[in-house]
Amino acid sequence: MSLSTILLWSVLPPLIMMLWVWALRFPQSWILKTVVILEVLVMLLVLLIEFDARHVAGxxxxxxxxxxxxxxxxxxxxxxxxxxxxxxKSKP
Structure with missing residues (x-):
């Protein structure tokens, strides 16, 4: 698998998820910070695994x-x- 494909499919989903959580505007500020930290850590893990796995066919x-x-x-x-x-919250 090419390097550009690995980067695209490892970086794009976390960015979309971070934008989604930001767009939902949770009232607690810690939710967005937690999502960003978790997404970055998981993205790095996926990149590490996929960089190693690209040398093995299939x-x-x-x-x-x-x-x-x-x-x-x-x-x-x-x-x-x-x-x-x-x-x-909207119920009286």
Missing amino acids: NGGWTMIFFAVFQIYAGIGIGLIRLVMWCS
């Missing part, structure tokens, strides 16, 4: 696929949590 890409799918589910979950917070 072995590269699995971590990035799992990571991207996990990011989708986590983004939906975070959106639902924010929706519940918003609905519970």
Whole structure:
């Protein structure tokens, strides 16, 4: 797998997730800071694994696929949590 593909699929999902959490505007400031730290750490781990796996034929890409799918589910979950917070706050 090429280096540009590894960088694209290892860096793009965390950036999208950070923008998503920022756009949801959680009232607690620690949530965005925690998400940024976790995303950077996991991104570095995925990059490390994929850089090593690209030298073995047929072995590269699995971590990035799992990571991207996990990011989708986590983004939906975070959106639902924010929706519940918003609905519970708007009730009189």
